Amino acid sequence: MSQGGMIVGRAEPGSQVMLDGRPLRVAPDGRFVFGFGRDAAPQATLTVTGSDGAVEHRDFAVAQRTYDIQRIDGLPPSKVVPPDDLTARLARERGMVADARRNTSDALHWADPFAWPAAGRISGVYGSQRILNGDPKQPHYGVDVAGPTGSPVTAPASGTVVLAEPDFYYEGGIVLIDHGYGVSSTLMHLQTVDVKVGESVVQGQRIATLGATGRATGPHLDWRMNWNEVRLDPALLVGPVPTK
Known part of the structure; x- marks a missing residue:
């Protein structure tokens, strides 16, 4: 994952997904998409709440780029x-x-x-x-x-x-x-x-x-x-x- 990148993910159908507290749209089959801008911060957190109420947090690094x-x-x-x-x-x-x-x-x-x-x-x-x-x-x-x-x-x-x-x-x-x-x-x-x-x-x-x-x-x-x-x-x- 890097600045400017687009990521396609998949969760269990019926899950709720948030990126740094921002709700994401989740398809009926559990797929979702998000991306990072040119100056995105070096770390982000994905939070997935399953249909059973279980919550999972994933922290990941966002590679920083050097621009011309x-x-x-x-x-x-x-x-x-x-x-x-x-x-x-x-x-x-x-x-x-x-x-x-x-x-x-x-x-x-x-x-x-x-x-x-x-x-x-x-x-x-x-x-x-x-x-x-x-x-x-x-x-x-x-x-x-x-x-x-x-x-x-x-x-x-x-x-x-x-x-x-x-x-x-x-x-x-x-x-x-x-x-x-x-x-x-x-x-x-x-x-x-x-x-x-x-x-x-x-x-x-x-x-x-x-x-x-x-x-x-x-x-x-x-x-x-x-x-x-x-x-x-x-x-x-x-x-x-x-x-x-």
Whole structure:
């Protein structure tokens, strides 16, 4: 277990499970899922209360990671702080993403293996951060895959499309897929968005094409994952990225 990791567990059906005092959703067969964010504490406690009332505590270590921090000074202010006239748009788009994640389904697709949604070269990693003109910016919470514009982007796991927009300011074309129990994938900087909200998709199904839309310096896919509000590292759930 490490920062950015997602864990699938199983208890006796009918059990109640808590992570550091936070109740977890437990499937009828006893499976449950949780994850750790970029800056998660080095220790966590899982508490399982069986249907017979017996309580079991398990303490476990969360491996701490070192992240790439870049400091860039001397940038024009316009490159660091978005213009004031974008405030309303950015708030609206953030609200749309939050609303899409808020209503999560009872699907169990998070329990199946995940797959890379695009092929190419890793150009950005989870947890990295830039300090621009002395101002720490939000860490990068996804993994970037660089590739040719128009190359296919596929669903990393099955689920339901809960957000599909062609032109967000930062994200460009964006698709958000609900995998159930608070687990979701967000795919950004898409050249085209080929699915609609409410559509069910299966792993490997083409849902979009790779692009350089939004705030992007070149064509790539930014794949992010969440467990509720916790930002996960997608690269920990898959093997090496395919190059073709």
